[in-house]
Amino acid sequence: MSANLNLNSLNEQIETCALCPRLRTYCKEVAQTKRAAYQDQEYWGRPVGGYGDSNAELIVLGLAPGAHGANRTGRLITGDKSGEWLFRALFEMGFSSRPESNHRNDGLILTNAYITNAIHCAPPENKPKPEELKRCGSYLQNELQFLQNKKVILALGSIAYLQLMRVLAFSRPPKFSHGLETALSDGTVILGSYHPSQQNTFTGRLKWDAWIQIFKQAKARIEQSSTRAP
Numbered sequence: 001m002s003a004n005l006n007l008n009s010l011n012e013q014i015e016t017c018a019l020c021p022r023l024r025t026y027c028k029e030v031a032q033t034k035r036a037a038y039q040d041q042e043y044w045g046r047p048v049g050g051y052g053d054s055n056a057e058l059i060v061l062g063l064a065p066g067a068h069g070a071n072r073t074g075r076l077i078t079g080d081k082s083g084e085w086l087f088r089a090l091f092e093m094g095f096s097s098r099p100e101s102n103h104r105n106d107g108l109i110l111t112n113a114y115i116t117n118a119i120h121c122a123p124p125e126n127k128p129k130p131e132e133l134k135r136c137g138s139y140l141q142n143e144l145q146f147l148q149n150k151k152v153i154l155a156l157g158s159i160a161y162l163q164l165m166r167v168l169a170f171s172r173p174p175k176f177s178h179g180l181e182t183a184l185s186d187g188t189v190i191l192g193s194y195h196p197s198q199q200n201t202f203t204g205r206l207k208w209d210a211w212i213q214i215f216k217q218a219k220a221r222i223e224q225s226s227t228r229a230p
């Protein structure tokens with residue numbers, strides 16, 4: 001079976017998952033009450049699977065669907081301020097067909113990049129519980145197995161980074177920092193970046209130059225890896 005078929009089936013499984021009652025209830029409630037600005041829109045309200053190029057060399061790992069972002073639009077890191085930064089950067093570096101991402105049906109195409117999350121349901125206050133992260137981690141583990149061409153995994157924020165390292169059974173992972181770079185035994189490079197959340201970008205903790213630099217770093221590692229390949 002191709003990676004694409006496997007990823008498609010996995011995403012179908014994720015989208016109907018009900019293993020975390022607290023999160024499923026929260027996502028449905030948010031989808032019914034809605035934010036005032038989106039009252040005329042139909043919210044997705046379900047778990048949100050990963051998406052992108054199944055042959056990707058760059059994997060972007062976010063934290064969780066935003067209650068009024070991905071939980072509304074049905075696509076990860078889409079429809080909120082984090083998405084504005086992410087897709088502008090992906091577009092500038094040649095991974096996305098468009099600089100903005102609005103909805104799962106907006107026609108945007110990712111090339112050589114795949115986006116997934118540490119957890120696939122929006123948690124209250126953006127804070128998943130450890131047992132919820134652990135449960136959803138098995139999906140991430142499967143996704144990473146299907147993404148066989150990955151060269152760089154970019155973890156956005158410390159929670160995504162620690163989830164990734166746990167799923168990869170990486171003992172004693174280096175402390176998270178912006179620009180952190182470490183390699184797995186198979187050569188896959190793990191990069192860490194501050195999450196482009198509104199909290200980080202509005203306060204100046206994450207500035208555009210430091211953000212785009214991470215993508216340049218990712219691209220350089222992908223190119224080096226291609227040069228080394230037989």
Ligand code: SF4
Nearest residue numbers: 017019020047121136
């Ligand atoms: S967070 Fe993950 S494991 Fe929990 S219900 Fe959502 S998709 Fe399922």
